[in-house]
Amino acid sequence: MSRDKADVLYGTLSMLILKTLAAMGTLHGYAIARRIEQISGDQLTLKQGTLYPALVRLEQEGWITPKWGASETGRRVKFYAITAAGRRQLEAEEAEWQRAAGIVRRFTKLSGDEA
């Protein structure tokens, strides 16, 4: 799969998912989606359909593990939990984000001064 813009978005998405799972423990897909939207203060309208491919990718990387179970309403759903490798990945990604965000921040300041 090519590394196009969508992929970069996945990258962010996967960090959000990992963060959510790290904070909330085991969740099913819809719950993850809702949680991400809530935490972003509904600033981020997630196209919820894109969540599932991202979940598969994380599962393939071994960062999350799936498990079928029953929801509070008794419906059969797939639950996801973060793994140890997932936590390491999350740390790495967060650090990377901090660094990138820092750089961008410095740039926006710079242009502001000059304007």
Added chain:
Amino acid sequence: MKRLMWRIVALFRRARITEDVNEEISAHLEFATADYVARGLSPEDARRAALRSFGGVSQAKQKYQESVAFPLIEDLLRDSLYAVRGLRRNPGVALVAVATIALAIAANTALFSLVDPLMFRDLPVRDPAGLVEFTFQFPRDPPLNSFSLANYAGYRDDNHVFSDIFGFAPLVTRARPGDEPIAAEVVTGNFFQGLGVRTALGRLLEPSDDQPGGPATAVLSWSYWQLRFHGDARVLGTSIDIEDTRAPAPMHATVVGVAADGFTGVVVGYPSDVWASLSTVPDAMRSRGEFSLMARLKPGVSITQARAEMRVLDRARIEALAKRDPQWLGVPIDVTSARTGLSTPLKRQFGGPLYLLLAMVGGVLLLACVNIGGLLLARGAARQQEMAVRISLGAGRVRIVRQVLTESLILALLGGILGFIGARIGATILMRLLIAGTRAPGQTPSLHVPLDARILGFTVAITLIAALLFGILPALTTCVSSPVPPLRPAVGAPRRTRRLFGDGLVIAQVAISVALLSVSQLSIAHLRHLRDRSLGFDRDRVLLVSVNVLPTRTRDQLLALYGEVMPRLQAIADVRAVAASATTPIAPGAASRFLRAEGFDEPAQGRRRVAMNWVSPNYFATYRTSLLAGRDFRDGDIAQPRRVIINQAVARHYFADRDPIGRHVWLENDPDPYEIVGVAADAKYQEVRDPAPPTVYTFAPIVRGSTTFSLRTDATPTATAADARRAVEKVFGPDSVRGVTTLTEQVDSALVPERLLALLGGYFGAAGALLAAIGLYGLLAYTVARRTAEIGVRMALGASLGDIVWMVVRHALLLVLTGIAVGLPAAFWGKRVAGTLVDHLTAGGTVPIVVGASALLAVAVLAAYPPVRRATRVDPIIALRAD
């Protein structure tokens, strides 16, 4: 890695995973709907809102599945099925495309399977890149690798640059007395070690096998062991005969081992079946320079370094030789790479022409690809609506491109399979042609058309390249086509981009084929020049009968034989002139002597050899070589045989501004002078490619050993062959005739590389022109068909037939002339490249290129004719009703 494993597993659990996905997504939607209901929406609205916030359900599923498994493989299968269906719907296009690509691939593969074993393949030994051979080369002669065992021992013991030096010389052996003789080599004991050949059975020869007087030992090749001994291990310890013309009696050698499968010696084209140890060699052979020497470079030593060291080491040999003949001082030893085997006449003569043919056949493949590209493009135009529908229905552009490429891949694969089969047949025929053209007397090369991973890999590679080449343009134009306009019914002229692509493809085809035709014309002109224009004699209708003459005959006996045979030969019907000579032009046998001429002083070192022939009266009349001054030999010269006729080259060099008639020359090892009685025009001697050498013709009716009678006939020369043979046998005895051939055959057999080049080059040029013509025809026919309505309108508005014809012809001319304009620089460039590959190929100048371009123009006119005719037949009424 982890993901790959995951996907492989997923590939087999497809149904289960799809089910899981559906389940997960429907659960998600249920939760979302419930949420919306809880926020106060009606169930229907909640469901809709849930779907909206989810995005495209089917896209998500597809994305999901793509990341789960190998969509590529699965799509490929689906695309393939679809493509096959599409091709079957339009079998004409598919058939033409497959046939074109199959022919191109067949030609490429056939040629490659010829060139590869001869020129490219490394010897099947350890680290072939480290192998070198030793050669020396007299000016204008091919390089020789020929040394004595004493030279070998000297180089081996004194050098610092080689880890091993080893050598071999040809021999004749028989497995058992009375068997057919087989090709064998006597090798130094370190031959196998130095090369790094593996052992299949027993042991290979070792340095200890070199001891003079030691036990004679031999090693068999794998294929010979299989063929003759059926792979029986009991062959070890059996005895085989080693024969050599120089040895008084056959020697027996004990078989001690079998070399690994695939190793047949180091001379490509002349495989060896038996390798015998040095102890089998007669003493006489040890001192003679008959061994070919090879060496393995020490790690880190370059060929240049090795050459420098060998030049120093070799000084003693050169100085010893130079005492006898100072020319040796100008012939230093050379060290050249032998990774693909020793350099042989086979490689030298065929190398350049084969490379050139390979380049040409590559051009044909390119042309075929462009041609098919145009075909698919036209078909793609017809399918534009289909593609537009698919794009509007949401098919990704990448998917569509992949679909189109899959189609071309399937076409190419079909062509590749057919081409591979065709190449096997073609290569076998070519190989036979090539082998027929090597004239090392007594040694017929044996080269097999290999069928292995290399050849297969080559075919697969060019098939894939072809698929990409002819698929990419149709795929891209599909991609740029926007969905909307084609959905409306097509009206009038085709869209501009597509038309430009089509025009561009035809121009490209014309350009490539101009270059191809030009080079093919060059090779044809080259052959014609060598075969007809520059010989100095008339090769047509001369029969050659060579006869063994006992060396014990006295001069009087020879004269008697001459007096008896000549009238008999002359009496044969249709025979116009008869002559006898020691050798004939372009025959393998040759003789040369140093010449000293009256009134011409030169230092001993500068002396030149002149070619020699011993001829009877009428020799020049028979060969139609004109006498420029003086007279021919006549029967009266028998009483005074010390007379010679020289050719123009001798006259020019030794008697620049003087009349040579009546002057004298001296020949090497002969103290008495010869008187010059005539000057003949220059004629080629042994080598058909070289200019006529300085030649001296000595008077001698019949020569001991071998004499050839040349009969110029009025009819086909072979018609007189039986009579001539009978007449000669009556005089010289039964079985005295060594061979009967014609002068044409003799010349042609020396020109096989050039004939191969001219023949195949001619085919490739013609194939190129045909492809370009088909491409042009296709485009014009398509354009006329698309513009039928427009033509109808024009006619209805009063355009004359001439206007309509001009409209189509102008288009055709524009394409062809642009193509020629682009192709001419390519043709000149091709000419330069061809000239570096084949000597004297460019002697024909620019005429062949002009011929090539004109031929193409003529072909183009023919190709344009049917579409033009169709355009003039358009009936305005029908054309206007069509839409």
